[in-house]
Amino acid sequence: xxxxxxxxxxxxxxxxxxxxxxxxxxxxxxxxxxxxxxxxxxxxxxxxxxxxxxxxxxxxxxxxxxxxxxxxxxxxxxxxxxxxxxxxxxxxxxxxxxxxxxxxxxxxxxxxxxxxxxxxxxxxxxxxxxxxxxxxxxxxxxxxxxxxxxxxxxxxxxxxxxxxxxxxxxxxxxxxxxxxxxxxxxxxxxxxxxxxxxxxxxxxxxxxxxxxxxxxxxxxxxxxxxxxxxxxxxxxxxxxxxxxxxxxxxxxxxxxxxxxxxxxxxxxxxxxxxxxxxxxxxxxxxxxxxxxxxxxxxxxxxxxxxxxxxxxxxxxxxxxxx
Numbered sequence: 001x002x003x004x005x006x007x008x009x010x011x012x013x014x015x016x017x018x019x020x021x022x023x024x025x026x027x028x029x030x031x032x033x034x035x036x037x038x039x040x041x042x043x044x045x046x047x048x049x050x051x052x053x054x055x056x057x058x059x060x061x062x063x064x065x066x067x068x069x070x071x072x073x074x075x076x077x078x079x080x081x082x083x084x085x086x087x088x089x090x091x092x093x094x095x096x097x098x099x100x101x102x103x104x105x106x107x108x109x110x111x112x113x114x115x116x117x118x119x120x121x122x123x124x125x126x127x128x129x130x131x132x133x134x135x136x137x138x139x140x141x142x143x144x145x146x147x148x149x150x151x152x153x154x155x156x157x158x159x160x161x162x163x164x165x166x167x168x169x170x171x172x173x174x175x176x177x178x179x180x181x182x183x184x185x186x187x188x189x190x191x192x193x194x195x196x197x198x199x200x201x202x203x204x205x206x207x208x209x210x211x212x213x214x215x216x217x218x219x220x221x222x223x224x225x226x227x228x229x230x231x232x233x234x235x236x237x238x239x240x241x242x243x244x245x246x247x248x249x250x251x252x253x254x255x256x257x258x259x260x261x262x263x264x265x266x267x268x269x270x271x272x273x274x275x276x277x278x279x280x281x282x283x284x285x286x287x288x289x290x291x292x293x294x295x296x297x298x299x300x301x302x303x304x305x306x307x308x309x310x311x312x313x314x315x316x317x318x319x320x321x322x
Contacts, residue, residue, distance in 0.1 A: 004063065005317045007066050007313035007315070007316060008068070008309070009312055010034065010069050015031060015034050016029070017031065018312075018313065020310070029309070036088075040093045040095070043086075044095055044099055044102075047099070051065065061105065065316050067107065067108070067312055068110055068113075069083055069111065071086070071112075075159035078096025078097060078108070108320060109159075111144070113136070113145055116136065116144075116146065116301075116307035117146025117153060119307040119309075120263050120265070121134065125263055131150040132148060133260055134148040134260065135259045136263045136301075137262070140190050142189050144163070146162040164253065167183065168183060169183065169187055184245060187245040196242075197238060201217065208228040208232045208235070212224055222271065225238065226270070243277075251286040255287055259296065261296070262297070262299070264300055269300045269301060276298060280298055
């Protein structure tokens with residue numbers, strides 16, 4: 001059997017794990033609850049146990065493990081610095097060392113969206129593309145990103161390069177979790193879009209949305225808003241407004257690195273042409289006089305919800321980008 005690798009994608013509510021070969025062929029996979037309230041050491045112990053159980057089921061020992069984590073990670077030392085959506089924020093936790101002692105093989109860490117970007121580069125739209133320049137934007141609860149220049153994922157000194165959701169779009173805009181005002185994340189994330197949907201519903205401007213969630217604001221999501229956009233004009237306009245903000249953020253990257261490919265992932269990408277159509281229109285208006293938009297592809301993620309765990313396999317099998 002060829003060498004196998006373990007991939008782990010840590011989210012706020014669940015942890016996806018997989019065992020795969022270097023080509024991304026998954027032999028075993030599954031998930032466990034994150035339960036971050038139990039603390040980082042317990043979470044890491046359970047991850048190690050679950051990965052070990054997947055490997056034992058195949059009667060193999062992975063050569064290395066890659067893990068994507070939701071926040072700032074020192075990729076060289078394997079220490080988590082700040083994971084805002086996990087209890088205690090995992091400040092200065094030697095996560096790689098802890099798992100290496102438990103499992104007995106190398107562990108490599110990376111920010112979760114940079115990991116997904118790596119997955120898209122190696123196994124998705126970037127597969128076989130050579131010296132590709134690409135940006136990846138994941139739009140979900142927040143907005144994350146990653147940058148690939150001439151076939152290399154650029155992560156910066158400690159793996160923090162590519163925080164596309166924290167571009168300032170409106171300096172007088174809403175307060176962001178990072179402490180800044182008017183970040184793209186506050187204006188166009190799934191959370192921001194759902195908040196606008198709730199406002200419209202409570203003001204009586206979204207009757208179809210109200211009926212779809214039976215008047216329960218806690219059930220409103222960007223995906224559900226997409227379902228009723230054809231019936232609620234105000235909901236459709238809210239989605240288009242968020243898409244225009246996304247176009248500004250993408251345009252900022254386009255004029256900086258001029259990517260051949262823009263990939264949009266995360267749950268909000270499921271809005272499809274309603275979102276992407278406006279993004280493409282606005283992008284053409286903003287940068288079309290400088291660059292030929294026809295030479296640049298804008299696509300939804302080819303890997304979908306598997307981008308993170310497959311990116312972790314790429315990290316385990318290929319190491320950190322140099």
